Amino acid sequence: MTVTSPPRRAGTRTGERFSLEPYLYLLPHAVLFFVFTVYPIGYGLYIAMHRWDLLSGNQPFVGLEFFRNLFVSGTPQFDFFWRTLLNTVLFTVVSVPLLVAAALGLALLLQKPIFGRSFFRAVFFLPGILTVSVMGILWRWMFDNQIGLVNAAREAMTGASPIPWLSTEGLAWVPIVVGTVWWTVGFNMTLYLAALGNIPESLYEAAALDGATSGQQFRFITWPLLGPQTLFVFITTALASFQLFGQSLVITNGGPNRSTQSVIQYITEEGFTNSQISSAAAMGFVFGLMMLVLTAAQFRIMARDAREPQGKEAPGGEKA
Template sequence: MTRASDSSPRRGRLFALDDSNPLVPYLYLLPHAVFFFVFIVYPVGYGLWVSFHRWDLLGGQQEFVGLTYYRNLFDPSTPQSQFFWKSLLNTTLFTLVSTPLLVGAALGLAVLLYRPIFGRAVFRAIFFMPGILSVSVMGILWRWMFDNQSGLVNVIRQEFWGLPVIQFLTTEGWAWVPIIVGTVWWTVGFNMTLYLAALGGISQSVYEAADIDGAGPWAKFRHITVPLLAPTTLFITVTTVLASFQLFGQSQVITNGGPARSTQSVIMYITEEAFSNYQLSSASAMAFVFGALMLVFTVIQFRLMVKDLNASRER
């Protein structure tokens, strides 16, 4: 009788949802785990399976072809290889140009708007509000701004300076201008907000000590602000690079990837291969190659920047 009475409370405590139950943390994690496996793990695994088969939407039998679609991407004679690497080069160019602008402009705006100036909150809102627009609205706006004939930029050039019209949307090289300018205008406010939050975490006593030593504004910015903002800069740079490599909507709406595919991003080409050319297997292979490249690039970038961050802290 004593043993029965002792064991029943223990069995009850095993299924009791209190802090002492070892199953409680897993029950809290279960909903997220379910969604993670359903919407992340399963689609990725299924996409990998599709890339190893000749996927036919109308056919009932899918032929296993192994690494055929991956080899096509590294065979210069195939159109998939030519267009994929060209679009990847376009995306890399966009990332190399837009990332320094987004990081540098955000830092500059944050430093200016952190000071106690009149209307500071209004200016912060002005720079942040474009980020709430959808990519389609942003793209239509900047496509109109840089229209070849009636765009605001060309009208101002003609009316005020008498300069000739520039065919922004149909000239290679110039077609990147509305995409890059529009992207910076659209997203710089988010990075600025992150820098403003980081600036608020810097103790004013550090700047007061620098004032006592006779440091000027530039010296304080260079030797205090920039080093103390290094962790935030690392985060902003990595996330901005990843976001820039996901370029799609801006090029799609503003230039439609033209002229001559010069502004076509890699995601645009993967989408074209899947839903216009109906080559789902080839598109899946491209997506995994692109994802692997981004993973390698991110790891290298993160390690280099962490190394520089640690070196600056040691100094």
């Protein structure tokens, strides 16, 4: 006797039914995402499109007026916003390559079986646990115009007069950049150390048998295999550098003449010192959109390079 199953309706699966359970697992994250991300963004956009006065209950709708101020030459918002944004870009362009190169160099050195390797790894990593205020006070004292350790050491060795680091445009960036590299290089170094530990030693042994030098081994083995880690380090470091705030605030307070003031520092000043909440909200939106575009471009360009097959020939005629 042949038993036939009942016909199924089109578009359904046997035993399939709607289950609420997966959505319940997603609900806590969805609630937090809405409360702490979607709602603040929407409310910030609402503030940016109204003339917001904390001392008055009247907030008239002004549309895109505060956004327009950022793109009309001659307004204070235009002058200071783009100037401080340029300061931030300058800091990022200088600090990111230093942080990537220094972290990779330290990782290559501390991967080798040298005496005290664990101690030196801790020495370079521990500054990262300091708060930005402690780090800023330390490097402000180091580069103080009169009693700073840098000027004292320079005077003791050469007899030269002190350099006014903190009050000279251009030179004021030195303690900020150097302090930031000292403060954060340990994290990137740790990422590179973990990545270097995952490269098979057999690749280096085979390259050495083929007569490859240390530089060739780095070029054809180490650097290509560190592509994903370099992508991650570069993007996270660039994003962190664009968020420059505490270092310039504590070390130079944005001076001299706003030459080291970051864009986030100016947005904070506009909102809480000048009481221009709506203008600060508009600046925050414009700066946030710039960060999104920059991040998308970095991912697209560098991820494409990381996916490209390594077709370069290594020493000995073999593909790397």
